[in-house]
Amino acid sequence: MRRATPLLCALVLLATLVTPATAQDGPGWLYVGLDGDIVAMRPDGTDQRNLTATADRWEDHPDVYDVSGRDVITQYQLIGEDGEPTRQGGMHYINPVTPGNDFDPLSGSFVAETYAPSWGFDTSRFFYSDGGDEIGAVYFFEGRAATIVANRGGANGYFDPDGTPSQTDRDEVLYTFTAGGRLGGLRLLNFGESPTDLLVAAGKYAAAGYGRYYADGDQVVFSCRISDGGPLQLCRSAPDQEGTGFAAIPTPVDAINAAVSPDGTRVAFRGTDGSVWVAGIDGSNPTQLVGAASGEGLDWGQEIPLRGGPTPEPPTPPEPEPPADPAPNTPLEPGGTDGDPTTTERAAFTDAGPYSTAVSQARYPSTSFAGEAAGPAYAILSRDDAFADSLAGSALSGDGPILFTPTDELAPDVADELTRVLPPGGTVYLLGGTAALAESVADAVSALGLTPERLSGPSRFETAVAVAREVIALGGSTDEVLVARGTGPADNPTAAWADSVTGGAYAAAARTPVVVTPSEDLHPAVEALVADTDATAVRLGGDAALSPAVEAALPGSRRIAGTDRADTAGAIATELLDYGVDGPRTALVLNGFADDGWIFGLAAAGLAADLGGALLVVGADTVPPATQALLSTCGDPQVEVLVLGWRTVIQDPVLEEIDRLDGGACG
Incomplete structure (x- = not known):
């Protein structure tokens, strides 16, 4: 069986976090990295479909482009002769509706992996982080050129980017930083004329990371520890320095990989053992969809005719509408009533x-x-x-x-x-x-x-x-x-x-x-x-x-x-x-x-x-x-x-x- 690289396992042990993916419009499908493939499933865990059933790649971290659900980007690593993932890989574009329209916007020529890719404002630009031997830098890729957004420095590193949804009027990227090899917090970089780099929800938590925008771009959900030694749970706030609207979301397990449904009412997340869960946005009614599994990342996409499903049955003719209850329009008694209070x-x-x-x-x-x-x-x-x-x-x-x-x-x-x-x-x-x-x-x-x-x-x-x-x-x-x-x-x-x-x-x-x-x-x-x-x-x-x-x-x-x-x-x-x-x-x-x-x-x-x-x-x-x-x-x-x-x-x-x-x- 294919397995994750030692780097990715080390990340789980070090930070007890894995990368989530951006929440998009439409609650129809969850895209989940499972055992080296990208599997789509309904938000109740049913109707699972493998979109990347190949023997030569290990694929993880699906990211859905905005509301359509028709464009999904993942990271991948090529499988070597020994059956293990190699350092060679890149980003993989998947059309989940039409087979044969997939391609690799970044090929395996990179020295180190491309890690946790995210669409960047439109379908021609991407963000990703460069894994290597240690988590290090965040890149912005447009055309065939990659630009460093946040570079490693000393014991500090930057990784797991997420660009603002395209329907917003902002060009920003949210990413995680580490300090001394441990999880630090969230940063936001504005791509405007005067770029600004700020901490998100500063002072609201002891550690945080792996932030993902809501579909409307006005809030972010992320993994957090409210206090040192506290449980790893989810939090949400506006993407600003003050953490406007900050709220903790309790979870039954140490929670990772958060993605919010397009209507903002539910959140999907993973346990640190790879299990997949869905709960109310306040943490209510958590339901486990998948047990412990190898894999990283998930995202939410709207209802589309996803490939790989059963042949649809011919539609059943609708039941005829029951006949209406027409008013008889019976004339009233002269004077309006019959004068009899017993009726x-x-x-x-x-x-x-x-x-x-x-x-x-x-x-x-x-x-x-x-x-x-x-x-x-x-x-x-x-x-x-x-x-x-x-x-x-x-x-x-x-x-x-x-x-x-x-x-x-x-x-x-x-x-x-x-x-x-x-x-x-x-x-x-x-x-x-x-x-x-x-x-x-x-x-x-x-x-x-x-x-x-x-x-x-x-x-x-x-x-x-x-x-x-x-x-x-x-x-x-x-x-x-x-x-x-x-x-x-x-x-x-x-x-x-x-x-x-x-x-x-x-x-x-x-x-x-x-x-x-x-x-x-x-x-x-x-x-x-x-x-x-x-x-x-x-x-x-x-x-x-x-x-x-x-x-x-x-x-x-x-x-x-x-x-x-x-x-x-x-x-x-x-x-x-x-x-x-x-x-x-x-x-x-x-x-x-x-x-x-x-x-x-x-x-x-x-x-x-x-x-x-x-x-x-x-x-x-x-x-x-x-x-x-x-x-x-x-x-x-x-x-x-x-x-x-x-x-x-x-x-x-x-x-x-x-x-x-x-x-x-x-x-």
Whole structure:
């Protein structure tokens, strides 16, 4: 069996370290030096493939070029007639995908070995160290010329280089130095106009070496001893003098050959006996992939179609998708509910247009423009795919339906509902500018013999104020104005509409304007509206929704808020709508956490006002505690409940829980 040279064995005994390789993008393959060959394997140790199964070379120290995984460079030593590695060798380029495209960028003409090669900034340049009888110098190789980067001096030596990944904007090389034949630390050389050579993470460890960059080049992982005589483990930090972000990574064995996965979540390393391990970047869940073995170096490469694997099986046709659970779009009862609290009803819709027309038909089941039945005063039209310009519309919906349509066309069912519910020449309010509802939508409304009237501003905030001023012009309240947040954080976008939507039932019932503002500061248009009307501002939501700065800009305002959006909806119901916690009452429940939950709440605001009910919040499969409290009764059921949306919006267990809460055991 081929074995490592005495030099390499001596390195293990002297420094108890072996050379790691650079972590690259993609967690698909680990490249490991094993028993004189370069073996690729999955990060769980399976699907091993020998990429260099030759009898004349001993190969070690694979280094993968950046994220591709298609370029691997190794060191090699030629095998002599006695079967042992010789001093002749060089660097070997491997294409791990296509056989026959391998070559030697450095041949065996060197007097001493090339040791621990590393790509240097691109595929035409390399770093390596010159072993010889002792670890000595670091070289930079470009074209056919080698330049010394760090030369041995006295008892000191330099070795094991690693160049920065090519995707960074830095040209640097990280390498290890020894002092008096013992492991010293890490140095970094900047190849810029004024080269600098500095210690990396100085003062953080007693000894360190064999550093390798993360794939993004912003951190390095290395072997280290925190204190003299301490265990050999892994450490990581930024590649700077201070060791920014320095952290130790505990390992179950003396750890060498570290390489970090491209996403920075895992680290592969070797034990000093050549075993191969993978663990979390913090050292958690270490798993041994290979037992004790002869070999050095490992690196991480992304998922590629690596050569040497089994012939792939023909792809299995995918299983057909299960049929969708289409909403039946069953018309609602006239008036919206059946009036029987022993039953929980569902508005069985998923799409905005059909749902909003069904709510309109329930509110205005028959219309006559000769005075026999009261129809709406107008209709409100809003886009069906974004809530920004719709949020203030609930204040108008006490006297007319909100209908949803695509931005660039008037949906046929919505057009039919407009002509059914409005007399010729009736007003249709369009919420938002032409980016929300195109001019073609206004033209389509006109073609129906109706009168489009656009309420808009430069942003959602001015649009809400324009709607509010129209509400007031139509005789709406000037005593109060509801103020809610109009934006949400990136990781919680539904927060932007939750409070304004659940406040819609009160806005529709009391014809009270709703306006929205950024959470951090009061929008000037909102400030002007409140000043012009001398109305009392009612702030919906806690400090996360409307900051203390907003409160300070609204002197004399009051807040209605709960611990979360469901609790705030409950507070709106009890404090503004006088919704009781016992006796007969009506609730319309919406999924206040779904991306499109605003559609179900806004279209139903006017219906809730008609029924004297409240808009309450549930999840897709849960009933929050605040909502449970408002739906609970003992004895005979007393809560008339309409669930807004098909079971893909609010699941059946929510209805079952509502039924359980209403009419439970007393005592």
